[in-house]
Amino acid sequence: MVEALIFDVFGTCVDWRASVAREVAAVLPEVDAEAFATAWRGEYDPAMARIREGARGYVPLDDLHLENLDTVARAFGVRVPDRLALNAAWERLDPWPDVIQGLAALKRLAMIAPCSNGSIALMTRLARHAGLPWDCILGADLARGYKPQPEVYLASCAALRLPPEAVMMVAAHNSDLAAARAVGLRTGFVARPREHGPGQVQDLRPESDWDVIAEDFADLAAQILVLRSRGEVSCAGA
Structure with missing residues (x-):
């Protein structure tokens, strides 16, 4: 029985690209804001890879984002007048239109929490900005590592005192789900076909037989409700 749903956040719950581009445009009007936002996000995985591979100890994503901002600013030949203020753009990302209502419906059926590479501080501030009604904050800070490392998913399950098979990972990224499934999660x-803009070519469709394949969070809630009626999901309020 699924007793908790844990969520990828960047891209799955919130539109990072448009939100960060908006913040960049306000601070650096001389650059292509969408290109800058995309390049900033492009430094995300390489920065985490060094930590996953053991070349560097754990560094919270807030700090990696700031380092990556400096890298991208140099590449664009610009000086950011207030680096810390622009770095906080990642705390002010807007949710996709279906997310708030969908999470509210899902919360009535099971515990809900982020399992993100964002720090607890970042995820808490983002939740306050976007109105994300999490029951708690899980993810990278607990495991002191980054997805898709197995310990990130397992630490989230352990924090809820649930076995992996009682937890469902929800994501718009097939690779995230593959890593979660590999350690026993549903x-x-x-x-989210607009996450990377009009030219997106990845994660447009499911690439495996995931336990639930939904059109949006409202559809996800409807399908989880069906699972609950079959006794496959435990109601969090029961």
């Missing part, structure tokens, strides 16, 4: 896929 999986839910929701496509």
